[in-house]
Amino acid sequence: MTGQSRPNRLLRNLSAKIASIPMVLTALCVFVGGTIWTVVYSFTDSRLLPRLRFVGLDQYERLWRTPRWLISIENLAIFGTLSLIFSLAIGFLLAALLDQKIRFENTFRTIFLYPFALSFIVTGLVWQWLLNPDFGVQGLVRSWGWESFTFDPLYNQDIVIYGILIAALWQGTGLVMCIMLAGLRGIDEDIWKAARVDGIPMWKTYLFIVIPMMRPVFITALVLIASGIVRVYDLVVAQTGGGPGISSEVPAKYVYNMMFEAQNLGQGFAASTMMLLSVLIVLIPWAYLEFGGRKRHG
Amino acid sequence: MADVTAISPAELAGPSGRRPRRAISRRNVFIYGTLLLVSVYYLLPLYLMIVTSLKGLPEIRMGNVFAPPVEITFEPWVKAWAQACTGLNCDGLSRGFWNSVRITVPSVILSILIASINGYALANWRFRGANVFFTILIFGAFIPYQVMLYPIVIMLRELGLYGGLWGLVIVHTIFGMPILTLLFRNYFTSLPEELFKAARVDGAGFWAIYLKIMLPMSLPIFVVAIIIQVTGIWNDFLFGIVYTRPEYYPMTVQLNNIVNSVQGVKEYNVNMAATLLTGLVPLIVYFVSGKLFVRGIAAGAVKG
Amino acid sequence: MPSVVIRDVSLNFGVVEVLKSLNLEVGKGEFLVLLGPSGCGKSTLLNCIAGLLDVSAGQIFINGRNVTWDEPKDRGIGMVFQSYALYPQMTVEGNLSFGLKNAGVPKDEIAKRVARAAEILQIEPLLKRKPSALSGGQRQRVAIGRALVRDVDVFLFDEPLSNLDAKLRSELRVEIKRLHQKLGNTMIYVTHDQIEAMTLADRIAVMRGGIIQQLDTPQAIYSRPKNRFVAGFIGSPSMNFIEGQLAQHDGTWVFEAADLRVPLATYPFQETNLSPRAATLGVRPEHVGLNTGEGWPFEVETSVEVVEPMGSDTLVWTKVAGHDFSVRMATERAPSAGQRATVGFDPLRASLFDAETGERL
Numbered sequence: 001m002t003g004q005s006r007p008n009r010l011l012r013n014l015s016a017k018i019a020s021i022p023m024v025l026t027a028l029c030v031f032v033g034g035t036i037w038t039v040v041y042s043f044t045d046s047r048l049l050p051r052l053r054f055v056g057l058d059q060y061e062r063l064w065r066t067p068r069w070l071i072s073i074e075n076l077a078i079f080g081t082l083s084l085i086f087s088l089a090i091g092f093l094l095a096a097l098l099d100q101k102i103r104f105e106n107t108f109r110t111i112f113l114y115p116f117a118l119s120f121i122v123t124g125l126v127w128q129w130l131l132n133p134d135f136g137v138q139g140l141v142r143s144w145g146w147e148s149f150t151f152d153p154l155y156n157q158d159i160v161i162y163g164i165l166i167a168a169l170w171q172g173t174g175l176v177m178c179i180m181l182a183g184l185r186g187i188d189e190d191i192w193k194a195a196r197v198d199g200i201p202m203w204k205t206y207l208f209i210v211i212p213m214m215r216p217v218f219i220t221a222l223v224l225i226a227s228g229i230v231r232v233y234d235l236v237v238a239q240t241g242g243g244p245g246i247s248s249e250v251p252a253k254y255v256y257n258m259m260f261e262a263q264n265l266g267q268g269f270a271a272s273t274m275m276l277l278s279v280l281i282v283l284i285p286w287a288y289l290e291f292g293g294r295k296r297h298g
Numbered sequence: 299m300a301d302v303t304a305i306s307p308a309e310l311a312g313p314s315g316r317r318p319r320r321a322i323s324r325r326n327v328f329i330y331g332t333l334l335l336v337s338v339y340y341l342l343p344l345y346l347m348i349v350t351s352l353k354g355l356p357e358i359r360m361g362n363v364f365a366p367p368v369e370i371t372f373e374p375w376v377k378a379w380a381q382a383c384t385g386l387n388c389d390g391l392s393r394g395f396w397n398s399v400r401i402t403v404p405s406v407i408l409s410i411l412i413a414s415i416n417g418y419a420l421a422n423w424r425f426r427g428a429n430v431f432f433t434i435l436i437f438g439a440f441i442p443y444q445v446m447l448y449p450i451v452i453m454l455r456e457l458g459l460y461g462g463l464w465g466l467v468i469v470h471t472i473f474g475m476p477i478l479t480l481l482f483r484n485y486f487t488s489l490p491e492e493l494f495k496a497a498r499v500d501g502a503g504f505w506a507i508y509l510k511i512m513l514p515m516s517l518p519i520f521v522v523a524i525i526i527q528v529t530g531i532w533n534d535f536l537f538g539i540v541y542t543r544p545e546y547y548p549m550t551v552q553l554n555n556i557v558n559s560v561q562g563v564k565e566y567n568v569n570m571a572a573t574l575l576t577g578l579v580p581l582i583v584y585f586v587s588g589k590l591f592v593r594g595i596a597a598g599a600v601k602g
Numbered sequence: 603m604p605s606v607v608i609r610d611v612s613l614n615f616g617v618v619e620v621l622k623s624l625n626l627e628v629g630k631g632e633f634l635v636l637l638g639p640s641g642c643g644k645s646t647l648l649n650c651i652a653g654l655l656d657v658s659a660g661q662i663f664i665n666g667r668n669v670t671w672d673e674p675k676d677r678g679i680g681m682v683f684q685s686y687a688l689y690p691q692m693t694v695e696g697n698l699s700f701g702l703k704n705a706g707v708p709k710d711e712i713a714k715r716v717a718r719a720a721e722i723l724q725i726e727p728l729l730k731r732k733p734s735a736l737s738g739g740q741r742q743r744v745a746i747g748r749a750l751v752r753d754v755d756v757f758l759f760d761e762p763l764s765n766l767d768a769k770l771r772s773e774l775r776v777e778i779k780r781l782h783q784k785l786g787n788t789m790i791y792v793t794h795d796q797i798e799a800m801t802l803a804d805r806i807a808v809m810r811g812g813i814i815q816q817l818d819t820p821q822a823i824y825s826r827p828k829n830r831f832v833a834g835f836i837g838s839p840s841m842n843f844i845e846g847q848l849a850q851h852d853g854t855w856v857f858e859a860a861d862l863r864v865p866l867a868t869y870p871f872q873e874t875n876l877s878p879r880a881a882t883l884g885v886r887p888e889h890v891g892l893n894t895g896e897g898w899p900f901e902v903e904t905s906v907e908v909v910e911p912m913g914s915d916t917l918v919w920t921k922v923a924g925h926d927f928s929v930r931m932a933t934e935r936a937p938s939a940g941q942r943a944t945v946g947f948d949p950l951r952a953s954l955f956d957a958e959t960g961e962r963l
Binding site: 195197198200 | 649652653654673674675676679680681683684685686687688689690691692700701704705748752760
């Protein structure tokens with residue numbers, strides 16, 4: 001080898017590679033390594049400390065026999081479905097209303113979005129207070145003279161999850177609205193004009209032309225909402241603490257309790273692996289669509 | 299052109315000028331009515347928080363929580379800040395506030411620094427394999443945190459950082475990395491490539507280009523990143539409770555412990571003052587940053 | 603009966619006056635082009651005719667009917683947009699028929715109209731495709747088809763060819779002309795491209811600042827521009843302008859600039875009440891002769907500065923009275939840079955403008 005030969009491939013862009021070390025470490029050690037570690041240890045009987053004594057699917061069998069986990073899953077399913085539907089619907093409706101060249105658009109947008117700046121803890125605590133049966137909304141309506149009015153989701157096992165839903169929508173729909181509004185603003189003005197010349201009523205223009213055009217925006221919003229739903233934890237902790245009883249438990253809370261309070265690491269790992277699985281079920285088709293979509297256009 | 303004989307005088311008297319529109323049309327009633335109604339839903343909690351925090355406890359117990367305070371008192375705020383109890387500690391939220399400051403400031407700086415360099419390396423220096431790590435990073439953003447909670451506990455314990463503030467700083471840096479790297483990568487990619495090429499022709503290296511050319515040009519995106527990170531880290535609860543000891547608990551954790559403690563009398567006014575205090579920092583960031591906050595959200599929503 | 607009549611139409615956005623008391627009459631079957639630089643109000647005027655913008659004052663008549671307050675769909679117009687504005691999720695057929703379906707047109711009638719439009723525009727093989735699978739030219743054809751199926755008398759075109767590349771643009775230009783000849787509809791066409799305007803129009807309305815500067819046939823606008831703006835805007839390469847004085851010399855009118863004196867004996871004055879004043883003389887590069895030895899009414903010797911061959915002909919840049927002065931000539935006869943040359947022209951084909959008002963004298 002002479003001095004003129006091509007420099008070592010590894011040494012090219014050396015600074016760039018050194019600068020990327022934190023990213024590489026994060027990607028490999030934390031995201032990949034951590035995930036694999038947790039999945040592997042979910043097959044062990046780790047309790048207070050992780051240990052590699054494999055017990056097969058024992059943890060999973062126990063998990064799916066635990067009422068608390070089953071309730072968590074049921075809650076997540078109800079909460080997730082409803083929050084997806086309502087977030088998208090309310091977010092789109094608000095965005096469409098704001099897109100009508102109205103006055104005070106900025107004021108309204110500021111009002112709808114500010115809860116998104118607040119933490120789930122603050123959100124949960126405020127709504128806990130607002131839904132307090134004695135002092136909150138129920139108390140207010142009763143003081144107007146409607147004595148039999150009942151709205152106490154946080155104290156009613158059957159509807160507690162809807163109480164959490166109301167708070168979550170309050171916190172999160174502003175974000176969806178913002179994304180939708182950006183999507184609406186991205187629609188070519190001429191499309192609206194063409195539809196008007198064609199004499200298509202506004203609601204039909206939205207339904208048959210604009211919404212189909214906004215498919216990518218809806219998918220983005222959907223992925224964002226969905227990945228948020230799986231993580232729901234703080235809100236429940238602050239608003240209900242999982243109660244009454246265990247009626248508002250969610251998977252993320254189950255994991256935390258198993259790992260850090262019940263000293264049952266194996267259960268925590270198994271439960272978190274199930275969470276991962278559910279995310280993959282959403283994520284993989286989306287990534288496939290995105291990737292496949294790019295190929296078609298490319 | 300003045301010859302308009304073809305048009306009958308009767309028609310000339312017809313509609314002319316601006317189409318008449320009633321200010322209170324059905325359409326406007328629907329639009330503004332809906333918006334106002336929804337605004338009530340969004341504003342009610344904030345109003346209730348403020349009103350409650352300014353009342354004395356007896357006034358609240360008498361009911362009609364929604365009415366404006368008869369007698370405004372700031373005592374709940376003072377109490378929340380300096381005297382509220384968590385467990386045996388009764389030095390108020392101020393401890394949590396300062397913990398949050400000590401966590402947020404270094405976390406924001408460190409995470410943005412690292413992510414901006416990552417984004418720059420990815421946008422302009424594309425070395426082999428870089429995109430693989432980037433893809434992993436983006437996918438990592440969707441993995442539930444719960445999956446990685448415990449492995450990080452072990453890592454921090456090995457490094458001797460578990461339970462302290464710096465451990466939490468590292469955790470925030472790690473979990474802020476995907477979105478911020480994406481943000482910076484997209485921004486740097488959008489800058490004209492000729493700029494980068496010209497600098498390289500002029501003999502500038504990796505760091506020189508980053509410091510002298512990219513940094514000065516990307517002030518707005520740094521502001522967006524700061525907004526995302528300050529609100530995100532300030533609002534965090536899960537990492538705070540998992541990775542710090544009680545004396546280092548951030549404000550959100552302490553707030554939750556104060557309000558949801560089962561001991562003693564429920565002091566609703568103090569609770570709401572504490573809640574409002576905790577929400578104040580992100581709210582100020584939100585109202586001051588305005589359009590940039592929205593831009594941050596849009597940046598979070600964009601796809602690569 | 604005129605097809606479209608605009609009477610005293612004004613449009614303000616707040617304090618900004620976009621259209622200023624415009625009057626315009628478009629005959630039945632006429633092809634009218636609204637031409638002007640961006641921001642002149644030409645697209646705004648078209649949108650007002652379409653009913654997509656509300657006028658602030660004045661009236662609009664289409665086919666003798668006052669449509670000032672009518673919805674676009676009720677005005678009897680079809681419109682073609684610059685960005686095509688096709689509905690991306692629908693097939694070509696869906697795009698053509700969606701409006702008709704909404705208007706409650708019977709199914710067989712829709713089918714008939716779609717088939718006819720597709721035949722005229724030769725897009726039959728594309729009917730089942732989505733817009734994303736079409737080329738720019740095909741998309742614009744579909745957009746025209748969407749106006750066609752509406753079976754209306756007036757077609758409005760809003761810069762329909764601006765998004766296409768040069769070759770396709772000239773192809774579609776011819777096709778639009780052919781379409782107009784075949785259908786005989788009234789067409790109002792907005793563009794900033796003067797070639798499009800010259801080739802397509804029966805009449806051109808040159809606009810600036812919300813006012814129609816000149817409304818005339820393409821030939822008249824080219825050879826007798828009504829003011830300095832129209833003269834400079836129409837024609838490529840642009841008209842040569844020389845600033846100077848209109849003066850009387852030995853009983854005849856002359857144009858004086860620096861040490862030059864251009865006799866205006868042959869110039870067809872428009873104004874009868876002449877007086878000496880500051881003026882601008884405009885001559886088109888193609889009306890100037892260089893070294894022709896022909897004996898023009900006005901000749902001057904100058905030096906050649908730059909030579910730009912353009913293929914079919916060549917543009918030669920000289921200086922006359924201190925102004926850049928270009929000559930368009932056959933490439934074979936073009937001099938080379940640095941040579942001396944004699945340029946000459948006949949004031950008969952020149953234009954003279956009042957320097958102050960810009961109006962033609």
